[in-house]
Amino acid sequence: MGLKQNLHNFRQKNKDKKWLPAFSAIHTFLFLPNETTHNGTHIKVADDLKRTMNTVIMAMIPCLIFGMFNAGYQHHLAFGEITQATGGFFSSEFWTLDNFSVGFWKVIPLVIVSYVVGLAIEILFAIKNSHEVEEGYLVTGMLVPLIVPIDTPLWMLAVAVAFGVVIGKEVFGGTGMNILNPALTIRAFLFFAYPTWMSGDKVWVHGAVEQDQLIAAGQNVDAISGETILGSLAQNKEAGYEIMDMFYGLIPGSVGETSTLLILLGGLFLIFTKIGSWRIMLSSVIGALVMGLIFNGVVSSGWITESSKFYGLMSTEFWHHLLIGGFAFGTVFMATDPVTASQTNKGKWIYGFLVGFISIMIRVFNPAYPEGVMLAILLMNVFAPTIDHYVVQGNVKKRMKRVKAKVA
Amino acid sequence: MSKDIRIKKGLDIKLVGEAEKATENAIVSNFYSIRPEDFHSIIPKLVAKEGARVKAGETLFYNKDNEAMKFVSPVSGEVTEVQRGPRRRIDAIKITADKEQAHVDHGKFDLSSDAEKVKAHLLASGCWAFIKQRPYDVVANSDKSPKAIFVSGYASAPLAADLDYTLAGKEAELQAAVTALSKLTDGGVHVSVGSYNSPLAKLDNTTTYNVSGPHPSGNVGTLINKVSPVNKGEVVWTVNAQDLVIIGELLLTGKFNAERIVALAGSSVKKPRYFKTLIGAEVSTMVYDNGVEQNGNDRIISGNVLTGKHVQPDGFLDYYSNVITVIPEGDDYEFFGWNKPVFNKISTSRALTFSWLSPKKKYDLNTNTNGEHRAFVTTGTYEEVFPLDIYPMQILKACMYQDLDEMEALGMYEVAPEDFALTEFVCVSKQPHQKIIREGLDLMLKEIG
Numbered sequence: 001m002g003l004k005q006n007l008h009n010f011r012q013k014n015k016d017k018k019w020l021p022a023f024s025a026i027h028t029f030l031f032l033p034n035e036t037t038h039n040g041t042h043i044k045v046a047d048d049l050k051r052t053m054n055t056v057i058m059a060m061i062p063c064l065i066f067g068m069f070n071a072g073y074q075h076h077l078a079f080g081e082i083t084q085a086t087g088g089f090f091s092s093e094f095w096t097l098d099n100f101s102v103g104f105w106k107v108i109p110l111v112i113v114s115y116v117v118g119l120a121i122e123i124l125f126a127i128k129n130s131h132e133v134e135e136g137y138l139v140t141g142m143l144v145p146l147i148v149p150i151d152t153p154l155w156m157l158a159v160a161v162a163f164g165v166v167i168g169k170e171v172f173g174g175t176g177m178n179i180l181n182p183a184l185t186i187r188a189f190l191f192f193a194y195p196t197w198m199s200g201d202k203v204w205v206h207g208a209v210e211q212d213q214l215i216a217a218g219q220n221v222d223a224i225s226g227e228t229i230l231g232s233l234a235q236n237k238e239a240g241y242e243i244m245d246m247f248y249g250l251i252p253g254s255v256g257e258t259s260t261l262l263i264l265l266g267g268l269f270l271i272f273t274k275i276g277s278w279r280i281m282l283s284s285v286i287g288a289l290v291m292g293l294i295f296n297g298v299v300s301s302g303w304i305t306e307s308s309k310f311y312g313l314m315s316t317e318f319w320h321h322l323l324i325g326g327f328a329f330g331t332v333f334m335a336t337d338p339v340t341a342s343q344t345n346k347g348k349w350i351y352g353f354l355v356g357f358i359s360i361m362i363r364v365f366n367p368a369y370p371e372g373v374m375l376a377i378l379l380m381n382v383f384a385p386t387i388d389h390y391v392v393q394g395n396v397k398k399r400m401k402r403v404k405a406k407v408a
Numbered sequence: 409m410s411k412d413i414r415i416k417k418g419l420d421i422k423l424v425g426e427a428e429k430a431t432e433n434a435i436v437s438n439f440y441s442i443r444p445e446d447f448h449s450i451i452p453k454l455v456a457k458e459g460a461r462v463k464a465g466e467t468l469f470y471n472k473d474n475e476a477m478k479f480v481s482p483v484s485g486e487v488t489e490v491q492r493g494p495r496r497r498i499d500a501i502k503i504t505a506d507k508e509q510a511h512v513d514h515g516k517f518d519l520s521s522d523a524e525k526v527k528a529h530l531l532a533s534g535c536w537a538f539i540k541q542r543p544y545d546v547v548a549n550s551d552k553s554p555k556a557i558f559v560s561g562y563a564s565a566p567l568a569a570d571l572d573y574t575l576a577g578k579e580a581e582l583q584a585a586v587t588a589l590s591k592l593t594d595g596g597v598h599v600s601v602g603s604y605n606s607p608l609a610k611l612d613n614t615t616t617y618n619v620s621g622p623h624p625s626g627n628v629g630t631l632i633n634k635v636s637p638v639n640k641g642e643v644v645w646t647v648n649a650q651d652l653v654i655i656g657e658l659l660l661t662g663k664f665n666a667e668r669i670v671a672l673a674g675s676s677v678k679k680p681r682y683f684k685t686l687i688g689a690e691v692s693t694m695v696y697d698n699g700v701e702q703n704g705n706d707r708i709i710s711g712n713v714l715t716g717k718h719v720q721p722d723g724f725l726d727y728y729s730n731v732i733t734v735i736p737e738g739d740d741y742e743f744f745g746w747n748k749p750v751f752n753k754i755s756t757s758r759a760l761t762f763s764w765l766s767p768k769k770k771y772d773l774n775t776n777t778n779g780e781h782r783a784f785v786t787t788g789t790y791e792e793v794f795p796l797d798i799y800p801m802q803i804l805k806a807c808m809y810q811d812l813d814e815m816e817a818l819g820m821y822e823v824a825p826e827d828f829a830l831t832e833f834v835c836v837s838k839q840p841h842q843k844i845i846r847e848g849l850d851l852m853l854k855e856i857g
């Protein structure tokens with residue numbers, strides 16, 4: 001009773017203050033507000049935006065924890081301190097405290113920077129525009145650390161988050177109004193502003209960049225290579241990993257994107273809770289498989305040879321594309337963002353299919369950076385309103401036809 | 409002739425406090441009140457000034473745009489107060505009832521009369537108020553002839569009065585009313601019923617539809633959309649089934665009898681049941697005796713929980729309602745209410761909300777919004793509870809940015825605010841859908857007319 005009453009009194013006392021949204025953000029975090037309905041429906045469904053966003057975060061938590069273990073595992077593996085885990089997903093070499101602590105101390109700062117910078121900007125804009133702090137950033141803030149390389153410098157992340165939140169979201173009017181997925185805007189900013197930190201064979205394993213700097217300084221240490229599977233394939237090298245390792249996620253990559261298994265579980269959870277759109281996820285997978293099959297067809301009909309620089313990725317078996325790179329993560333957690341995706345059910349099928357299709361296309365043809373999910377989703381974000389427009393026009397046309405039938 | 413309409417999209421909201429099928433006479437109300445706001449968009453011209461004596465069925469005011477359209481007193485008595493709001497707008501006309509009731513006698517109506525006579529009779533007797541039109545969901549414009557008239561005989565809204573029960577024994581009145589109404593249109597009178605036992609199922613001069621499926625299967629808007637959606641330039645009329653009885657009685661006996669059987673329902677009511685009362689009666693005559701705690705923290709709603717009006721205990725039964733719902737207010741905080749598992753509230757998601765586990769359970773919901781107002785974020789949730797062939801979110805947004813062309817193209821002529829009650833209920837962003845639609849319709853009415 002005490003805390004509830006005190007917060008309520010504090011709120012009443014400061015009703016007119018400009019900074020109230022900042023207090024509200026904390027207050028409503030602790031307590032579901034005492035707001036009641038006016039006219040209109042007198043009862044409301046139990047869900048609110050906080051619950052919706054929280055559900056998405058819950059779906060990502062396994063990826064986050066796995067990402068911590070994997071960061072440590074890749075680090076120790078690259079430095080030769082441990083041997084390749086052989087026991088599959090539950091391998092004892094993987095789930096060690098040692099791996100976890102390395103990853104934990106690398107990933108948690110990313111999470112903190114992402115949330116602190118992003119929420120601070122959200123609160124500033126909420127105060128400035130005198131509306132409540134909207135919950136959109138709760139998900140964005142968790143997505144960001146999961147889609148960047150483990151060694152991303154924190155100041156870079158802070159700059160990118162500030163850019164992404166302001167330019168990607170607030171200039172459009174905040175949560176619900178943005179055109180591009182804010183988390184991907186942040187990643188795209190990092191990617192184009194600091195490309196050396198976002199691609200190549202050094203950034204995916206914690207310590208590899210440092211090691212390089214030591215070598216450059218003349219020290220006698222071994223260089224570490226942490227090539228992603230896509231990186232290897234793009235250079236027509238062998239993938240170098242077992243299929244099951246790809247599926248379990250014991251591979252280098254961005255923090256949270258590696259474990260297709262856990263992403264799949266997260267996706268199923270989102271579909272079950274009816275928070276994520278199964279239409280987008282399913283059609284995106286179909287789109288990727290179709291594009292993969294087309295490339296496989298090109299290879300098997302002999303139109304390109306092994307000397308082609310696209311041979312490695314094109315000849316990758318079509319369904320392997322689902323397991324490697326950021327495809328699974330992007331499809332489940334980013335393409336399904338309801339604000340930036342298509343909003344009509346028919347539109348979602350088209351949108352999802354094209355996300356998958358274009359992802360694999362860019363992945364194969366992108367010369368500098370062998371991954372396409374980010375750009376495919378951003379591109380389709382831009383086209384989603386157009387898709388919706390034509391879907392809705394179908395409904396409008398039906399209505400017009402009815403009028404015409406009457407007149408005729 | 410009858411047809412079946414089955415809808416799949418929708419949501420049955422099961423609440424505690426359904427009215428038991430037993431009717432009592434309500435305590436006779438001393439005061440009655442008619443509120444012009446019930447007749448949306450009508451500008452009243454007052455006839456019965458303060459102090460005037462009126463009989464039941466005598467004109468209180470008429471429509472400024474159509475002098476023939478009268479609005480009448482439900483009781484005989486004295487006009488004791490005309491409450492006015494800003495710019496001298498009439499808020500309410502309060503009548504102190506006589507002990508002995510006297511009715512205006514309009515005379516028995518000859519049901520073989522032509523359309524013009526029917527129209528004039530309904531306009532003059534005050535029964536026109538019961539005829540509403542779409543587009544715009546307002547009292548029907550008597551100058552236009554509708555392409556069809558629709559009546560819903562099946563109430564699917566939560567805790568709605570069971571029309572099969574309240575209309576039982578009124579077949580003669582219902583028949584007289586639809587016979588008269590059927591003369592006003594070439595397209596016939598279309599009636600939806602929940603079962604063939606409905607008193608409305610066996611009427612002549614109607615097309616009967618047996619509707620099934622979750623709410624809003626019983627909304628008249630759903631019936632219109634499935635039978636003959638309103639196109640640009642067309643008008644359809646709608647009449648509430650319980651008001652057909654009043655129209656029918658007027659035609660048969662010449663008396664405007666404002667009597668109505670009203671359900672008193674809701675979880676705050678100790679003994680939910682039906683009452684016989686009059687339009688405009690004080691709700692306190694029904695809610696307290698064996699009903700609601702005098703000092704309870706409850707919300708009294710004239711109408712159902714989705715579309716009704718919030719009234720004070722000294723407020724009045726509005727012109728179109730046949731339900732009074734009383735549910736607890738929800739003006740309290742709930743610790744971590746946004747993320748803890750929820751078992752005692754309804755949800756259409758499964759985001760740690762567990763109402764999907766027990767689809768038959770009846771819930772005791774209060775008026776808490778369960779979250780704050782936000783911009784539209786989630787998609788696809790409205791479509792699941794919206795059976796009309798219209799894109800709900802797109803039309804709501806068109807109303808918000810007031811694009812008349814787009815509103816028209818997306819189907820604004822077909823809808824009424826009540827069609828958006830369920831989307832408002834399930835809205836995660838807690839947007840006031842019905843208000844948005846009402847304002848959109850008002851804008852169209854003003855700009856296009």
